[in-house]
Amino acid sequence: MSSAVLISIAMTVVGAATPILLAALGELVVEKSGVLNLGLEGMMLIGAVTAFAVTYSTGSAPLGLIAAMAASAAASMIFGFLTLTLTANQVATGLALTIFGIGLSSLIGQGFVGRTVDALHRTFPAALAEHPVWRLIFGHSPLVYISLVMTALVAWFLTRSRAGLILRAIGESDEAAHSIGYSVIGVRYLAVAFGGAMAGLGGSYYSLVLTPMWADRLTAGRGWIALALVVFASWRPLRLLAGAYLFGAVMTFELHAKAAGVSFLAPEFLAMLPYLATIVVLTVISVAPAGGRLAAPACLGKPFRATG
Amino acid sequence: MSRMNRRQLLAGSAATLALPALIGRAGAQEPLNVGFVYVGPVGDHGWTYAHDVARKRAEAKFGDQIKTNYVENVAEGPDAERVIRQLAQQGNKLIFTTSFGFMNPTIKVAQQFPDVHFEHCTGYKMADNVGIYNARxxxxxxxxxxxxxxxxxxxxxxxxxxxxxxxxxxxxxxxxxxxxxxxxxxxxxxxxxxxxxxxxxxxxxxxxxxxxxxxxxxxxxxxxxxxxxxxxxxxxxxxxxxxxxxxxxxxxxxxxxxDWGPYYVDQIQKQLDGAWEPQDIWWGIKEGLxxxxxxxxxxxxxxxxxxxxxxxxxxxxxxxxxxxxxxxxxxxxxxxxxxxxxxxxxxxxxxxxxxxxx
Incomplete structure (x- = not known):
């Protein structure tokens, strides 16, 4: 296999990994604050359609990205109001948000089906972006670099900043954090909004970069993979990065093995690989001493009512 | 043309009780009602879109002679049966069901409405009042x-x-x-x-x-x-x-x-002439499909x-x-x-x- 093909495959892996990394990073922060938002898929779809609609109408992709983040964050606020203020069940509300997002994105997108925009492919000048080798580093969409920067920022925020410490405290023991005067609900609202904005950014990757168009259910279930990835990464940003790229690599490997006519592995086996990888990694994490089971925020999914 | 989604259709079922009165008043000039059931949105730029273009073609061709009613985004399964039955109850005499998964619901509703004619796309089950059609x-x-x-x-x-x-x-x-x-x-x-x-x-x-x-x-x-x-x-x-x-x-x-247009025009013409009968149609380039x-x-x-x-x-x-x-x-x-x-x-x-x- 020539190096040009290998670079090309690597580029495809980056494309498969980036949107799920973006969405999963947001969800990781949400879950660290003790909230489980299963509405990722719906928020990604709302982001995808908003990014496309705004970019198509205004011709400005940056504006499209900002609008996508705002729209998905707004959708996440519905979830926030129901689960944080009204203490509704988070699992049921999250699922409802996904169903709502599928319907709403389809409604908004009605007038945009069958249209296309210029893909947001390049960040750097063509000399670098289309260089046969350097394109591996410089040939990506701005969203790819944003996802990497955000991974570093989230990692720094959670482990090195005071605000991150407060957020983690709220996720681990909401009662204790509340009793020393932190606003549990306020911080959780912020986390949920951040998760929404990141999901919107992830969704935009589909409608502006990977397949620059809008069609119903464009993300085709990637939100669920992002959700699983957070558990897979045992709530750690750098593991999340590795996990997203591992998933991207496995999904791409499946297609390349089929395209190369690899016949000693059944196609059904190849299709199974991403899920097999999930099971293997979950097993490894769970038996490790500082195990994955213990890594889950203690208050994850539990409603909080301020008392006293 | 009247356009409705599934919810409006179901919510409007009470109104259908008033339909016979309307039909009676319209008398001899009453247009033929033709129903269409779509699996996707008419804006899918693919399968359903093509069927809807054909529906509009038939409407343009027959003018006041027909009135078409369609329901989009109908899930394959129990929903489909409800929608098809509604269309039959609302006085559509010819109903096109345009997805493989509508096959069994179409047959079932057809048994309950023997004087309504049905056309099912891409399936293989026929009946006295159900014809099938597909493209090569x-x-x-x-x-x-x-x-x-x-x-x-x-x-x-x-x-x-x-x-x-x-x-x-x-x-x-x-x-x-x-x-x-x-x-x-x-x-x-x-x-x-x-x-x-x-x-x-x-x-x-x-x-x-x-x-x-x-x-x-x-x-x-x-x-x-x-x-x-x-x-x-x-x-x-x-x-x-x-x-x-x-x-x-x-x-x-x-x-x-x-291009389902020629086929729809053909079948609607037969229905208007009282000459419709169930057929097994597989048209290709020759027929323009x-x-x-x-x-x-x-x-x-x-x-x-x-x-x-x-x-x-x-x-x-x-x-x-x-x-x-x-x-x-x-x-x-x-x-x-x-x-x-x-x-x-x-x-x-x-x-x-x-x-x-x-």
Missing amino acids: FYEGRAVIGTIAGMMSKTGKAGYVASFPIPEVVMGINAFTLAARKVNPQFTVQVLWANTWYDPAKEADAAKALIDQGADIISQHTDSPAPLQAAEQRGVYAFGQASDMMAFAPKAHLTAITD VGISPYNEVMPADVREAADKVKNDIAAGTLHPFTGPITDQSGAERVAAGETVADADLLKMDWYVEGVQS
Whole structure:
């Protein structure tokens, strides 16, 4: 296999990994604050359609990205109001948000089906972006670099900043954090909004970069993979990065093995690989001493009512 | 025309009680009500879109003589039965149900409304008041296969496929046979995406095929994503179900299009004449049901001529895409020289011709 093909495959892996990394990073922060938002898929779809609609109408992709983040964050606020203020069940509300997002994105997108925009492919000048080798580093969409920067920022925020410490405290023991005067609900609202904005950014990757168009259910279930990835990464940003790229690599490997006519592995086996990888990694994490089971925020999914 | 979604339709069921009065008043001038049930949104730019264009065509043709009612986004299953029954109760005398999964609901409702006529698309169950219709898409595949054989430099096409059902298998075979007639060394690498619709996966599948040396992409999945991937990578591709030139102005050579208009006009005319009867229809290029969209300007004259010739010969009945000798993947002869594959065998095709790599 020539190096040009290998670079090309690597580029495809980056494309498969980036949107799920973006969405999963947001969800990781949400879950660290003790909230489980299963509405990722719906928020990604709302982001995808908003990014496309705004970019198509205004011709400005940056504006499209900002609008996508705002729209998905707004959708996440519905979830926030129901689960944080009204203490509704988070699992049921999250699922409802996904169903709502599928319907709403389809409604908004009605007038945009069958249209296309210029893909947001390049960040750097063509000399670098289309260089046969350097394109591996410089040939990506701005969203790819944003996802990497955000991974570093989230990692720094959670482990090195005071605000991150407060957020983690709220996720681990909401009662204790509340009793020393932190606003549990306020911080959780912020986390949920951040998760929404990141999901919107992830969704935009589909409608502006990977397949620059809008069609119903464009993300085709990637939100669920992002959700699983957070558990897979045992709530750690750098593991999340590795996990997203591992998933991207496995999904791409499946297609390349089929395209190369690899016949000693059944196609059904190849299709199974991403899920097999999930099971293997979950097993490894769970038996490790500082195990994955213990890594889950203690208050994850539990409603909080301020008392006293 | 009246447009409604499922919820409005169900919510309006109370209003249907008033319908007989309305019909009585309209008397002899009352138009024929024709119902359509769609599986997707009319804006899907593919399957349902094509059916809706045909509905509008029929409406334009018959004017005041008919009134069409459609319901979009109907899920295959129990919902479909409710919607079809509603349409029958609301006075539609001819109802087109346009997805394979509407087959059993159509038959069931048809038993309850013996004086309503039903037309079901792509199924195989008939009744005294249920006819079936389908399109010979493989004829279009033969045309684009011819183009692929002539336009490809590497002699290798990539084929993004959904599931190995006869409909898809016969398309792959027709494409490959036609391409190998032009270039006997031509090969077609099939990649089973195991989905009808997953734009990101379809795009990555097309990229994988291009990385493996394919310089022309064909697809039997529903989104324009493979075309967009081809456009990015600078190779050629074909549209699916409707003209997708807008998605890939450089890559899009042509598309196989569905034009159900002539069939709908024909059936509605029969209903108006009182001459409707259940039929098993499988129309193709000759009847205008399967079409080829305008060619991309990059196609040289000789390629256009060759493609037109295949199209015209199929229409004239002088060429059948499945004419022997045909050998399968193992090199064994499956169809003897001069023979053609019978329709019944096409509809259960489960083997690949030589040149297909899957």
